[in-house]
Amino acid sequence: MSPFSNQQPKRIVVLTGAGVSAESGLKTFRDNNGLWENHRVEEVATPEAFSANPGLVQRFYNARRSQLVEEAEPNKAHQALAQFESRFEGEFLLVTQNVDDLHERAGSDKLLHMHGELRKVRCSKTHQVYERNEPLFYEELCPCCGLPGKLRPHIVWFGEFPLFMEEIYRALDDCDLFVSIGTSGNVYPAAGFQQVAQQAGAHTVELNLEASNGADRFDEHHHGPATEVVTRFFDQLLELPNG
Numbered sequence: 577m578s579p580f581s582n583q584q585p586k587r588i589v590v591l592t593g594a595g596v597s598a599e600s601g602l603k604t605f606r607d608n609n610g611l612w613e614n615h616r617v618e619e620v621a622t623p624e625a626f627s628a629n630p631g632l633v634q635r636f637y638n639a640r641r642s643q644l645v646e647e648a649e650p651n652k653a654h655q656a657l658a659q660f661e662s663r664f665e666g667e668f669l670l671v672t673q674n675v676d677d678l679h680e681r682a683g684s685d686k687l688l689h690m691h692g693e694l695r696k697v698r699c700s701k702t703h704q705v706y707e708r709n710e711p712l713f714y715e716e717l718c719p720c721c722g723l724p725g726k727l728r729p730h731i732v733w734f735g736e737f738p739l740f741m742e743e744i745y746r747a748l749d750d751c752d753l754f755v756s757i758g759t760s761g762n763v764y765p766a767a768g769f770q771q772v773a774q775q776a777g778a779h780t781v782e783l784n785l786e787a788s789n790g791a792d793r794f795d796e797h798h799h800g801p802a803t804e805v806v807t808r809f810f811d812q813l814l815e816l817p818n819g
């Protein structure tokens with residue numbers, strides 16, 4: 577039974593993955609026979625791929641960026657999380673593996689993009705980050721170093737280090753509720769967050785379309801589309817008295 581059936585938790589960490597944006601029309605990574613927009617992940621999401629075929633990698637991310645800028649809108653699950661954060665009186669941190677900006681467009685505030693952001697690019701030489709809504713061409717001259725071929729998507733590729741890990745582990749070590757939403761639990765370190773939070777004494781909950789890889793480790797599960805299960809779960813939490 578949930579320790580939060582009578583009162584609200586005090587410190588919450590939420591992790592989201594591609595499933596939270598699926599109903600906004602953005603494809604998940606592992607629901608399409610292992611192919612991601614018709615590419616193998618290694619072809620487009622590794623530093624080696626960018627060195628070997630920068631044009632292909634830029635085109636791939638340009639297409640995803642345009643879809644995000646021109647078509648995708650936050651859905652009810654993004655909105656429920658933002659609304660919860662604005663009304664919750666305890667500590668709240670949203671960690672997302674997603675590179676879309678639908679959480680912030682829905683109004684989420686305390687948000688860390690551990691795998692980078694699609695609407696940003698950066699210089700591989702100086703690490704300067706720039707906002708970007710238009711396509712990026714690999715011959716383009718970098719504004720900070722003036723060199724061609726230096727600007728790259730601000731995305732954490734396979735084999736690279738995720739961002740904000742110190743801050744994330746600090747919050748996990750101190751939370752009393754951890755909620756994982758719309759992630760298959762295949763990619764570390766995010767796939768290990770549930771165990772870190774549980775060892776720190778937190779109650780852990782999975783909200784996903786179906787049971788994920790490590791589903792049996794969670795204390796509580798609710799399976800169904802994010803727009804339904806996330807909304808219901810966080811609305812119910814808001815109705816409880818403060819802990």
Ligand code: APR
Pocket residue numbers: 592593594595596598599604605606607617673674691757758759760761762763783784785786788800801802803
């Ligand atoms: N509502 C809730 N969950 C959903 C929905 C939905 N409407 N649609 C799909 N899902 C679930 C799937 O069942 C699956 O468990 O979302 C999960 C998506 O899993 P993945 O495609 O593996 O995405 P994710 O876990 O975010 O991937 C992690 O892998 O390649 C990388 O860096 C990339 O951040 C990404 C990381």
